[in-house]
Amino acid sequence: MHKLIGKIIICIVLFGISHPAKAALDNAQEFFLDNGLQVIVIPNHKAPIVKQVVLYKVGRVDEPVGKGGIAHFLEHLMFRGTHKFTDGKFNELIEKNGGISNAATSHDFTYYYQFLSVDRLELAMYLEADRMTGLNITDDVFTKEKNVVLQERNQRLSADTTKLFWEKYEKLLWDESLYGEPVSGTDEEIKNISKQDILDFYNKYYAPNNAVLILSGDIDIETAKDLAQKYYGKIKTHSKIEREDKSITNTSEYYHNVYDLTSRRKDVKISRLVGCYHLSHFDGKNPLLYAMIVLENYLSGSISSPVYQQMILQKHLAVSAATSFNYLRRGSSTFSMYAYFQRPENASKIKEAFVQNLKATLKKLTPQELEKVKKRILAGIIYQNDNPSDAAEIVVRWLGTGYSLQDIQNFEKNINAVTLEQVRDYVKTLQDMYPFWGVLMPLTEDHHEL
């Protein structure tokens, strides 16, 4: 016992009392209610505010074929009345209490949040628990909201007229998979959705054992336990919710025989290009996930990265160029390359340069360089603890796509464990694959609009 106290004192001396060593969301904790609801609490006491999130592990890819957009449409209807509250009451109550409330749907998950003063949290919990089971859709509301959903989609497309092109690109990239379909569904699909479709989906997937409750802000774990039990504890567990395995096997072979998707449009003023390697989904414990994160960051995470130094400063191929690795997806992940460029004829040189830079990693990435990349990735990780709202969003994106709280908290450890060998092996894997390219260019006089 005394020895333990001694150790604690040494720790305090080493790390200082005010700021023990901190990592990303290191004080977050999790527990489960008897009905299966997973609860994650991220205490942050700097201001008396809190964000409540309820995340449902269901999204676009879980929808029946031909009925695209149910998850997103349902998300809208969740604000339009329950058996206890009429249409509009939810928003009115949250707003009256100074809260910001919204929701979002992705391919993998749907989530609802309220960001508000912590003294109003119980009200938000009451309302959120109520609509987990009490949704009530009148015919009138259903028809009106369908209009709103259709308009929202059109508004997004018109805010950025290149969106249609990227929708087409995604569709080809993902081949037959629902990951290639727009989350909102297409106009045709949205029109086809019936009230019963929505209710079936809701009854099947909206349940405590398919949800995560996140409380981020001025609340401690004990209070969170009491309140979670008080408001969500009585909701009944559903029979086991089976989600189809949506993981996509490597389809990169297929791109070898596919032409790039190219388009010229008169409303486009600057050329742009995207290339995408289609990779499998990585488990949070898989060291290759972290090797890939390091590789991507080496290629374009910095002013000293090869993509910027070589493609932009030395060869002037593009105005800007970057890569990104999106692993926060349940069924697969993608490694993408982007560029904006002024001379349309540079497109093929840019593609080549991306691939060359990847290959050159085998020779150019030194052990010292590797350590610098790791330090860069981890240096600012503590900033994630600053804003309780952002912290909750991080948890949403990881837990919504099949990762765990431990994966978030072990991120630092896992990045530090990456070896040069692992990165090189991954480069070799990518070398055997083909990216799928999309190029969008301004319409010039000697071309027709494509």
Add this chain to the structure above:
Amino acid sequence: MNYNFARLKRVVNVLLVIIFIYGAFRILLPDVYRFNPQYLVETSILKNKSFSVSPQQIESPKLKIKAYLLEEHSNPIVNVFFLFKNSGSAHETPQKAGLGRLLSDMLLKGAGPYSMTAFGEILEQNAIEISFDNNKDEFFGILKFITKDEKVAAQMLNLALTKPAFPLNYMLQSKKELETQYQHQQERASSYMGVEAAKHLFGRHPYSHNRYGRPETIKSITVSDLRAFMRKNFARDNLIVGISGDITAENAGKLLDKIFNNLSLKNHGKELAESKIDLSSPDVFLNRSLPQKLGIFAGKGLPMSDKDFYPLKVALEIFSGDGLTSRIQKAAREKKGLTYGVYGDITNYDKADVIFGQFSTTSENFEILKNLIIAEWIKFGQHGVTEDELEQAKNYLIASEPLRYADTENLSAMLSYIQKKNLGLDFLQKRNSYIKNVEIDDVNRVAKQYFTKENLRFIAVGDFAKEEPKRK
């Protein structure tokens, strides 16, 4: 038969008793068993979470630079926001439009003994974030760092502000990037509309300038233009600073001396003339092939120093606040779910105060929505608001106040603008009472003045060339 009848009577009696007891119970029942949102809030175990913010004014020991500081030690993060008055895009010479944006990029391309790459790597390896930007009124910067890196962070920012390298080869690259941003702005309907709206509303006043410049003005900017801009505008006497996070008053003072060491004493910028907003010219409809139409509505607003500012703020919250329950949202939704968003608020520039609202709708519904906004606007001015609406808007504006403290970055910016607008050190404590004190008569009087047909003009973008397709 009789037996059955008696039994039925007994059952009815029992039922009556049950109903009576249930009724009595309902009346006597404590609130908690019925739903009462107020009760939930008032009895919450979290209700006593109190919060008080008290920023302090500090002065650096050596250079005597004043700043507002809000100490907050829960995370080892410090944030500094600073601005130079009268140095925004409206203060640029029109032939060199875009200069401020170009400078904001070039300041990070190496400084003092460091090349661009070396400079960037020091920031990256320590997660020191430095960024610059401008708006119409001022050029500003943000510094964010982890407490232990204070010394390096201050040194790097000082070098950027006083000894930038401006290497020529990066200057070309930087111009290309700015030109791309300009092209992007022109491509996107909403940003294109914003630029055009400024032209039409501010006319000849420099607030009509585009801060991204134009391709030909960007090309003409030289390194000596950048240096001249810095000499003119980067000085201690037009500098305003806000600091928040894990730092004591004493250390914050020293930090200021380090960051702004070697900055000139006096600036040579000028205040702009007052801007008159042109609301009397006809509405503007910009033609572009889009599946939807987007619009801006604009009117004259009020400065924060005006006694009627808060009544107008509350009025706009009721008319077009960002929730789904604003007047205009409700009216639009009731017409068959007309739109996805209508939102409006006051924008305060140094020399203009404008009400800006935005909306979007399908092409064929544009006219209906625009007429609805006009009708509701005039109705609002003539009939004012209800006590309920006022209460709800005030509640929202007060209860949402603590959300502004989520981010250290917002805080330091807020502290800077409180100084710039002379709102007083105690503004953060007093702001809620300003809203609480707004009376229904104030709102209705201000509404009568500002929600008029004359104080409303539209600028929209969409497919205005073709004749509207008639709905079958």
